[in-house]
Amino acid sequence: MSEKHAVETRGIEPVPDSERHGRVRELFHTWFAANISVLLLTMGAGLIVFNGLNLWQVLLVALCAAVVSYGIVGLLTVSGKWGGAPAMTLSRSVFGTRGNLVPGAVTWVARFGWETVNAVTGAYALLSVLDLLFGIRSNTALIVVTLLLFVGTTFLVSGLGRNALLWCNRWSAYLFGIFSVLVLGYLVATVDWSAVFSRPSGTTAMVIAGIGTIAAGGLSWAPSGADFARYLPRGTRSRGIVGTAIGGAGVVVVPMVLMGAVMAVGTPDLATASDPVSFIGDLLPIWLAVPYLLIALVGMVLINSLSMYSAGFTAQTMGVKLPRAWAVSINAVISLVGGLLLMLVATSFYGSFITFLTILAVSFSAWIGVYGADMLRRYRGGRHRQGRTRYDEAALLDTTPRSAYWFKGGFCWQALTAWVLAIGTGLMFTRAALSPTDVWFAGPWADSWIGRNGLAWVVTIVVGALVYSLLPQASTGAVETEPEPEQPHALIPS
Known part of the structure; x- marks a missing residue:
């Protein structure tokens, strides 16, 4: 697929070098857009109301959460340029x-939840x-219509693809x-x-727990980072990839969480509202509230579009025989149904959201630990074997016993264990x-x-990485490619 095409037609197959014309600064805008959500205001308010923190502690929480979570996301994103x-x-x-179907299924289900919350x-x-x-008040019919409109727009944008x-x-x-x-x-x-x-x-304890709560949202993007980096040339600087993840996300996360905390001092009900958005109309004048909500709405469409874009690849990896643009329809339908249940049945949006984030952090953290340890193993192996750090691209698409990644019966028991x-x-x-x-x-x-400090996600990453590293390495017949030398361009945008 040429990058000039309006609709991206490439699926899960690796991007050839001839089409790798992406720039690392594009990731800065990607991670910026991935955090344009008023939910960060609600989470900032929760740090004040539920965690009992002051403003300086909220600032510390937001900074640490952005650096830690998106630092991890950025590191795992590097695999996208390795394998395309x-x-x-x-x-x-x-x-x-x-x-891979097992963690893939868990990741896919987790995306359903995240897309539902954003919808x-x-x-x-x-x-x-x-x-x-x-002055139009919410009712059941209007909820159905607005949710349909949001999910439909998300499906359209994600279906168009990368460009x-x-x-x-x-622009958002x-x-x-x-x-x-x-x-x-x-x-x-x-x-x-x-x-x-x-x-x-x-x-x-509440500071540490707050970091985990805010970081959970960032960690949810870890299995998506490579999806956005696969068009980068192999020689792109890894430090630029990590830097744009931290910078693009941090420039949104930190001020949004702080703004939510400031708002909650005068309006503590913000953290417990069943509707996480309407408070903006009460706190801001209409000339500012309306355009801000509209821009935030665009941002939330983009967040869901980015998630569904990745979900299309996950569906194809799971064996769904549909083009990527149509594979996302599965997520669209499920997020629509889940959204109706959350809006019409759930009594506490914030409680449901934080519960979801808590479980989400554990499920993604396990994959992060194993996948990250494997990346480290490949990196170290490359240093001692003349740079052989890449993936066997043909084997990635071969799901038969002939694949170099078949291992034993199609399973790498070390990684799954x-x-x-x-x-x-x-x-x-x-x-x-x-x-x-x-x-x-x-x-x-x-x-x-x-447990009291909300560090279950840290333990999960550490256990996954340690166990995988300590178990004997599974042998493959993979033919890995030689990397090109890194180029001095493609640094963090100024």
Whole structure:
């Protein structure tokens, strides 16, 4: 597929060198757009209301969460330039052509949940705009229509593919940045700053737990990073890939979380609202609230489009015999149904959202640990074997016993063992609650120091990486390609 085509037709097959004309600065806009969500305001408010933190602690939480989560995302994104294929396709080289179906299925299901949450937030944003401009109150029929409109638009944008996403990401970043500055200026002029800065500090445990909560959203992009980097030339600087992930996400996450915290000082109900968006109309004047909500709505469309774009590859990797543009329809339908349930049935959006993030962090962290350890093994092997750090591109697409990534019966038991043990260990330290009194799930070690500090996701990554590294390496017949020397261009955009 030529990059000049309006609709991307390439699926999970590796991108040939002749078509690798991407630039690393495109990733900056991608990760910027991936975080244009008013949910960050709600999460910032939660740090004030539920975690009991002060503004300086919220700033620390936001900075650490952005650097840690998107640092991990950036490191795993490097595999995209190595193999030129989506992450869940490259994952076949780790888990085996059949074994990869197991973590692939979990990742696919997790995407359903994430896309549902974003679809609901987008629908609420549209409902809020209708209420502010025309006084139209929400009802069941209107909820169905707005959700259909949001999911349909998401399906269209994600179906168009890479070029459409890059164009939308760039312009939404500029617009959202401008209006966020306006909102920040309004808050600076109107907020009772004495109340903001007089808040007592929270406990260290709540700071650490807050980092985990905010970081969970970032970690959910780890299995997608390579999808956006597969058009980068092989010689692209890895440090630029990591830097754009941290910078593009951090420039949105930090101010948004801080703004939510500031808003919550005067409006603590923000953190517990069943509708996570309408409060913007109460806190901002209509001339600012409406355009800000519209731009945020565009951002949430893009977040879901990026997620569905990757979901199309995951579906193809799972064996769905549809072109990528149509494979995303499965996610679109499920997010529509899930969105209706969340908007019409769930009593607490924030509680449901945080519960989902908690479980999501564990499931993705297990894959991150194993996949990251495999990347490190390939990197180290390349240093000692004249740079042989790449993937066998033909074997990635071959799902028969002839594939170099067939391992034993189609399964790499070392990787699957590490993945299962990591998830099991992480859940032992996990507590998922819809509210302080409504505990949905609690592992036997949830009350330990690790559990109370919300570090189950860290334990999950460490266990997955350690177990995989310590087990004997599975042999393959892979023919790995020699890398080209890294070029001095493609650094973090100034």
